[in-house]
Amino acid sequence: MRNNILIIESSNKKIDLLKNLIYREFSRKKTIIHTSIDIESSLNVVENYYIDLIIINLSLNSEKILETLIKINNLTSDRQFKIPLLIYNGLKDKHIIKKSFELGAIDYFFDKLESEDISYLFSLKIKNSLKICNYNNNLIKQNNQNKKQLKLATILQKSLMINKKVLPSIEVFGRYIPSTEIGGDSYDAIDTDGKTWFMIADVMGHGASAAMVSFMVKALFNQLANIHKTPKTLLNEINRTYYKMFENKSDIIFSIFVGTIYKNKLTYSSAGHPYPIFYNSQDKTTHFLDNNNILIGIVPHSNFSQKSQMISKGDIIYLYTDGLYEQIPEMRDINLINNYIKLNHKLLINSPDIFTNNIIKEFTNNEEIEDDIAILALKKK
Incomplete structure (x- = not known):
């Protein structure tokens, strides 16, 4: 099973840093990384791929990015679990933080990614976030199988x-x-x-x-x-x-x-x-x-x-x-x-x-x- 990760970031340097953090934990064969710098391209990625994790730099334009996340949630409303979000941002706006967690944020960082300690911690967060997502996906599959079996059992019982x-x-x-x-x-x-x-x-x-x-x-x-x-x-x-x-x-x-x-x-x-x-x-x-x-x-x-x-x-x-x-x-x-x-x-x-x-x-x-x-x-x- 491949992990599909979307990075919303305008800096190529930070994109490369994030890619290295991801590939440190997962092989390139098992991971597909998508990048986006605007709303349209983000939505296009989400429409065409089953995204397991979104990593976002909110400092690009906090309100605009939050608007993007709301649209992404609307696009994926049929999913049983929200797409997990890892957010980093230099701003400490309580409204933005609160809204981020409401939209599915798993963690929120204020520090710079270039810090060695933060990058190590961030890579662990990526690994754990994907574990949670994979667990949820397996849970969804099992739940769907159970629903099919339950439907069959219901039909059988009613027929008897x-x-x-x-x-x-x-x-x-x-x-x-x-x-x-x-x-x-x-x-x-x-x-x-x-x-x-x-x-x-x-x-x-x-x-x-x-x-x-x-x-x-x-x-x-x-x-x-x-x-x-x-x-x-x-x-x-x-x-x-x-x-x-x-x-x-x-x-x-x-x-x-x-x-x-x-x-x-x-x-x-x-x-x-x-x-x-x-x-x-x-x-x-x-x-x-x-x-x-x-x-x-x-x-x-x-x-x-x-x-x-x-x-x-x-x-x-x-x-x-x-x-x-x-x-x-x-x-x-x-x-x-x-x-x-x-x-x-x-x-x-x-x-x-x-x-x-x-x-x-x-x-x-x-x-x-x-x-x-x-x-x-x-x-x-």
Whole structure:
């Protein structure tokens, strides 16, 4: 990587001195030095090269040079870091000094460059300034790579989170709103040999690590649903596999609710997940699908329990993560979700997706969310 340095100086003697200082620290093959004595030529250099460092003699015309630097900053406004400046000047004008640092000055010298001590110090400043610039450039590259990877992960996660899906025995409506670009909530519903499996999970934390675990949870669910017969045995295996995979070195744990619908029977098991709400379409009542078990990833072995009940055509299972009801402190109560369903059950029956839009608006108060929100509504056909 070559260093591009711009010297704004009218004295050929000082230009030669600065070049010698620069070449003392860096080889000529790795360094390109540009020189300028006026605004136009300075701007032309900045437009055509990625400048890593500007060295300026402000005594040429302080106000004019500051005007030049302002224009340079405007030209490079898309850069994530300002071009570092090394300034030398015989003037001790506080306004000029203050403005120089605002425009990106790393250091400001009052002494003459011809001084042996100052020239030695100046060469070190040049070296350190370029180190900072190279570090910033590498940081920008890494940041851009991370953004690309994050964008890809966001697209992947959204593609895996179904909005609508029709299975042989149920209609599926989903909604996912991460608090950052990607998050740790996930849900799914699949059919295996006439049996409907569904799940919703909430991984502790946010960002890439939580998202990676959520991908793994979803994959494990899809794989194990074809092997296990009941929700509790599936949760036992998910817990055992997850714990063994990290050998108790991960502090990421998660809640998950798993259920099956086979003919008119609903069977479910939960690992510390908020209770889903069951809406009975016949008598228009609601109740929680309560089941208490430990979160996944805390202990290597856990004997999960499960419950069963009947489910009929038109009945709805409404699942959610705690991000829905924990956005507003005074609303941190799942009973509020139950009450909202009771008051708006007709909309839930006729249009689960519109109902979900409304409940999100109601419970988040249209504010920026602090935790991921995942909602899964299942309607028996």
